[in-house]
Amino acid sequence: MFKPKKHNIYFVVFIQISIHVLALGESLLDDKYRQGLIGGTASSISKHPYLVSFRHKDEIVGAGAIIQRSWIITTANNVFLFEPKDLKVRASSDFATKGGQVIKIKNIFVHPENEGTWRNDIALVQLKEEIQLNKNAVIINIPDSLPRINDTMTTVCGWGYTSDDAKELTVLDDEYPILELRRCKKSFKKPDARGLSHWSFCTFKEGHIPCLFDDGVPLIYKSKLVGLYSGTRGCVDAKHPAIFADVVFHKQWIYKTVFENTDLNFKQNFDES
Incomplete structure (x- = not known):
């Protein structure tokens, strides 16, 4: 499992926390409507069944997407400070902190060229158990190219x-x-x-x-x-x-990491998804 150097991590995290506090302001910390997807509208996990949340103890620490039964993709900045034992993934629930399937993490793979910044901010999370796929838990695929700029x-x-x-x-x-x-x-x-x-x-x-x-x-x-x-x-x-x-730019690293850390049957399932 690759992780950025600790001295880089601590500096970046300090800066990120400082920016969050200064940007939010004390009065806005209690403004729930501005603490999530600002401007978003109510939806459901059945509409976005690939969406998962990450949990550290009783707190949500971010999100990710299901790319295989035992694999979640997320950003490096979301998980790089944690050991696998520190986090759990919640899938197939309309709520970030209750319901659905809660699964422990086996490994965290941070992109080798990420140092806690926006550069190559990508990570893969391998689960200890497979997610039980259903209408509220679905694998999402990665395309070969991005949509056109300002086109749609x-x-x-x-x-x-x-x-x-x-x-x-x-x-x-x-x-x-x-x-x-x-x-x-x-x-x-x-x-x-x-x-x-x-x-x-x-x-x-x-x-x-x-x-x-x-x-x-x-x-x-x-x-x-x-x-x-x-x-x-x-x-x-x-x-x-x-x-x-x-994600499209990092597709080769994503596939390579998954293939190198799964068995043959899982590789075949990945190709067929």
């Missing part, structure tokens, strides 16, 4: 509250257009902009963006997985582009 809308699904009175994190979704990378970089100051390249892409819809609980939420185009939410420059005001790890 993609769909994002994640976790959030439907109102300030809501008591449970539920499935939300929204639609985002993909933004040209050159225009996206203009929204970020150096050195952040240098972390944006061919391994990532952006979306922008003012007032709509993933926020807390939503690291690793999947972006979908024509029922296939194209991206995973990686971050932004302060999500609460929803005025900056959302950065997504490009």
Whole structure:
């Protein structure tokens, strides 16, 4: 299991936590409506059956997508601080913190060129047991190319509250257009902009963006997985582009990692999915 160097991790995490606190502000920490998929609308796991949540003790720490019965894909920043024993995955539930199937983690594979930044922000999680596939737990495939820039809308699904009175994190979704990378970089100051390249892409819809609980939420185009939410420059005001790890760009590493850590039967199932 590869993990970035610890001194890099701690520095990045300190910066990320500081940014979150400054961006949120004390008054907004109690604003439930702005703690999840901002601008999203109520949905269901039956509409997005590949969506999962990660749980550390009793807290949700992000999301991911089912790419095989024993494999979840997510962002490196979502899991790189944890050991496998620290996390569990919840699948096939409308709620991030209850119901569905809860499965322990066997291994965490972080992309070898990720150092806790937006660069190659991708990770694979191998489960100890297979997810029981049903109408609320479905494998999602990866396409061979991204949709055209500004040509059509993609769909994002994640976790959030439907109102300030809501008591449970539920499935939300929204639609985002993909933004040209050159225009996206203009929204970020150096050195952040240098972390944006061919391994990532952006979306922008003012007032709509993933926020807390939503690291690793999947972006979908024509029922296939194209991206995973990686971050932004302060999500609460929803005025900056959302950065997504490009799953299509990392497809070779994803397949190679899965194949090298599964048996022959599982490889055959992967090819047939």
